[in-house]
Amino acid sequence: MGSASGLHQLVDTHYQALYRYAYRLSGTAADAEDLTQEAFGKALARLPQLRDQERAKAWLYRILRNAYLHRVRDQKRHRVVPLDAVGDLPERSAEELPEIEPARLQQALNELDEAFRTPIILYYFDDFSYRDIAEQMNLPIGTVMSRLARGKAYLRSRLVPPEPGENVAAVGDGPRRATDGM
Amino acid sequence: MECKDAQFYLRFRRPRADDLGPDEAVALDRHLATCPHCAADARLASSFDAAVGITMRAVPIPDGLRDKLVASVSAHQGALLRRKVYQAASVAASLLLAVGIGIGVFTAARPLPDTLDLAMKGDTLAGNLMADGQRVNWAGGGNPDPQAAQTNEATVRAWLAAEHLPADLPEPFDFGLLVSHHWEDVQGRKVPVVWFRERNGPGFAKVYIFRSTQFNLKGVPEAQSSYCKAQPYPSRAPGVTYLVVFTGPELAPFLRGQGGPIALAG
Known part of the structure; x- marks a missing residue:
């Protein structure tokens, strides 16, 4: 894998998924491109650490997430919403679900703390099991499940218009500093 | 299976990949077939997940991104190789110096x-x-x-x-x-x-x-x-x-x- 063709193969195989992940994490195309580039650069330097090619994707995702966290660590630019008060999913019929606009989805993701955003993104990318997500984030699986439940509830509240009489006050006050209560 | 357990297992049901084991999946399906309330929840969660998943994955890839990344990786690789060569050269020079000093010390130590x-x-x-x-x-x-x-x-x-x-x-x-x-x-x-x-x-x-x-x-x-x-x-x-x-x-x-x-x- 150390050869030029091996590296190009690594890029060819994973760059699209990695870019999408970076986009959903960062929220902008420019940041996503930079992050993807940075992730491959760091991966190249650490290539001898990758012994199992089957794990290449998870390995690259972890490198990218670390690069992202490193970038935002001191910026504190993300204003995020607290999810303590978000309840369970309200009941509603499946037939009523509207189509989800990409911009609104990204906006909702941007409002989430990274601790909730990452498992949500990985969950909907489908390739990662709960166990994989827990490994990616170095968290117990129970914590991942809890964050997913609350993150999904928040997305639901932001993406699906409330039915008449439905209580959404807990998440409708606009972005604030986030704590996940854990 | 009771509704409480069904609600728990529904969390593991994924739009495309299921985290449930075969036994749990069968038990859950059996419960959903007989419980309209849980079945409605399952449909709701499933359709919501499907809609979000489709949108989540629908990120357009910029034109030329692949070529940019390949060029960037190649440039990184060149820089890494140069760094390794410099490191090897400096290690060799250090060794040579150490050997020279060792020989000098050895020579000086002989009476x-x-x-x-x-x-x-x-x-x-x-x-x-x-x-x-x-x-x-x-x-x-x-x-x-x-x-x-x-x-x-x-x-x-x-x-x-x-x-x-x-x-x-x-x-x-x-x-x-x-x-x-x-x-x-x-x-x-x-x-x-x-x-x-x-x-x-x-x-x-x-x-x-x-x-x-x-x-x-x-x-x-x-x-x-x-x-x-x-x-x-x-x-x-x-x-x-x-x-x-x-x-x-x-x-x-x-x-x-x-x-x-x-x-x-x-």
Whole structure:
């Protein structure tokens, strides 16, 4: 894998998924491109650490997430919403679900703390099991499940218009500093 | 399965990949088939997840991204290779420097043979020999036996060869006058020595064979004591210097063709 063709193969195989992940994490195309580039650069330097090619994707995702966290660590630019008060999913019929606009989805993701955003993104990318997500984030699986439940509830509240009489006050006050209560 | 368990297991149901084991999946499906409330929840969660998943994954890939990344990775690779080459070069230079310093320290640590001390030890030996009347005790006394000389020389040459030293001594010593070949402790180092007696007297000549791995052999000085002279002889073989400590004014009484056996086989 150390050869030029091996590296190009690594890029060819994973760059699209990695870019999408970076986009959903960062929220902008420019940041996503930079992050993807940075992730491959760091991966190249650490290539001898990758012994199992089957794990290449998870390995690259972890490198990218670390690069992202490193970038935002001191910026504190993300204003995020607290999810303590978000309840369970309200009941509603499946037939009523509207189509989800990409911009609104990204906006909702941007409002989430990274601790909730990452498992949500990985969950909907489908390739990662709960166990994989827990490994990616170095968290117990129970914590991942809890964050997913609350993150999904928040997305639901932001993406699906409330039915008449439905209580959404807990998440409708606009972005604030986030704590996940854990 | 109860509704509470079904609600729990629904969390593991994924739009495209299920985290449920086969047993749980069957049990959950069985419950959903009989519980309209949980079935509605399952449909709701499933359709929401499907809608979000589709949108989540629908990120357009910028044109030319792949080529940009390949170019970037190639540039990174080149930089890494250059860095590795520089690192290897600096390691090699450091090693070379360390070896040089080591050799310098090693060279500086090797002592010059103390020729005066050896000459003075020769004095002590000469005094003892004269006091003991060794002159009459030297094996054979007078002219040596040519046959013994041949055997002695062969023995000494074999011993020197076994020690990876030149077989020839710096002067044509008469091996019929050989007293012994042995090791002596010189300044804490074992040194091979070939010892000859004088043909017609109590004197002796000792040939010390110094190696450059043990001693600093640059500029080994001559020395003179009361009875003995210490005379250095550089060897044609690299890294070896002889020091002959002998009684009297000259080496002639210890050499071939000086009244003893002539031209023994070399």
